[in-house]
Amino acid sequence: MNDIHKIFLLEAIRMAEENVPSGKGGPFAAIVVRDGKVIGYGVNSVIAKNDPTAHAEIEAIRDACRNISSFQLTGCILYTSCEPCPMCFGAIYWARPKAVYFAASRSDAADAGFDDSFIYSEIDILPGQRKIPAFHILEKEGAKPFERWKEHPGKNLY
Numbered sequence: 001m002n003d004i005h006k007i008f009l010l011e012a013i014r015m016a017e018e019n020v021p022s023g024k025g026g027p028f029a030a031i032v033v034r035d036g037k038v039i040g041y042g043v044n045s046v047i048a049k050n051d052p053t054a055h056a057e058i059e060a061i062r063d064a065c066r067n068i069s070s071f072q073l074t075g076c077i078l079y080t081s082c083e084p085c086p087m088c089f090g091a092i093y094w095a096r097p098k099a100v101y102f103a104a105s106r107s108d109a110a111d112a113g114f115d116d117s118f119i120y121s122e123i124d125i126l127p128g129q130r131k132i133p134a135f136h137i138l139e140k141e142g143a144k145p146f147e148r149w150k151e152h153p154g155k156n157l158y
Contacts, residue, residue, distance in 0.1 A: 004036065005077075005079070005101050008031055008033055008038075008077075008079040008101070009079045009081075009101050009102075009103055011031060011079070012029045012030055012031050012056075012079045012080055012081045012103070013029070013081045013103055014029075015029030015031075015041070015043055015081070016028050016029035016043070016044075016056070016081035016082070018043075019043040019044060019056075022043075022048075023047060023048070024043060024044065024045045024046075024047060024048040025043065025044030025045050025046040025047045025048060025054065026044040026046065026114060027044070027081070027082075027112070028043065028044040028055065028056040028057075028080070028081055028082055029041075029042065029043045029044070029056045029060075029080070029081045030042045030043075030056040030057045030059070030060035030061075030078060030079065030080040030081065031060060031078070031079045031080075032060050032061065032063070032064035032073060032076050032077070032078050032079075032097070033076060033077045033078075033079065034064075034068070034073075034075055034076045034077075035075075039063075039064045039067050039068055039076065040060045040061065040062075040063035040064025040065070040066075040067060041059075041060055041063055042055075042056045042057065042058065042059025042060030042061070042062070042063055043056050043059065044056045044059075045059060053087065055085065055087065055088050056080060056081065056088075057078065057080050057084050057088035057091060057092060058087070058088060058091050060078065060080075061073065061078070061091055061092070061095045064076065065095070071095075071158055072095060072096050072158065073095040073096060073097040074096055074097075074098070075097075075098055076095075076097040076098065077097060077098060077099045077100070077101065078092060078095075078097045078099070078100045078101070079100075079101050079102075080100065080101070080102045080103075081102070081103050081104060082102060082103065082104040082105070082106075082108065082109050083102045083104065083105050083106045083109070084100070084102065085106075085109075085114075085116045085119070086116060086119045086120060086123065087119075094158075118131070
């Protein structure tokens with residue numbers, strides 16, 4: 001592995017360790033890098049922000065996107081102290097970096113009390129049969145914004 005990847009990943013690990021006594025949230029941190037320069041940082045801030053989406057990867061993506069005035073991280077690399085959870089995995093794909101490097105695995109996280117296996121198993125279950133059931137109603141009305149989007153000449157695809 002390239003030494004530069006190790007350097008940035010070790011920095012994310014250091015930040016994750018420092019986040020433990022901070023009380024902000026869990027032992028997670030992430031960094032977004034473009035052209036060898038850090039453009040975004042994030043640590044897990046779920047507790048400090050009372051925000052279940054304030055995971056390190058999401059925070060780093062938000063910071064990087066603000067800093068480069070873009071909703072895409074094309075050409076960027078995300079370094080994260082742990083394998084991303086399902087929510088962060090989705091956010092990473094929406095942000096479209098060119099690569100992700102992580103240190104700890106999801107089983108390491110589960111062993112420390114951060115077990116996302118129930119979410120992975122819920123994804124393949126029909127919406128109405130999940131532990132938190134979802135109900136598909138008002139289909140016709142729900143399609144109207146998408147119809148309008150398809151017709152809108154000034155839409156910005158992402």
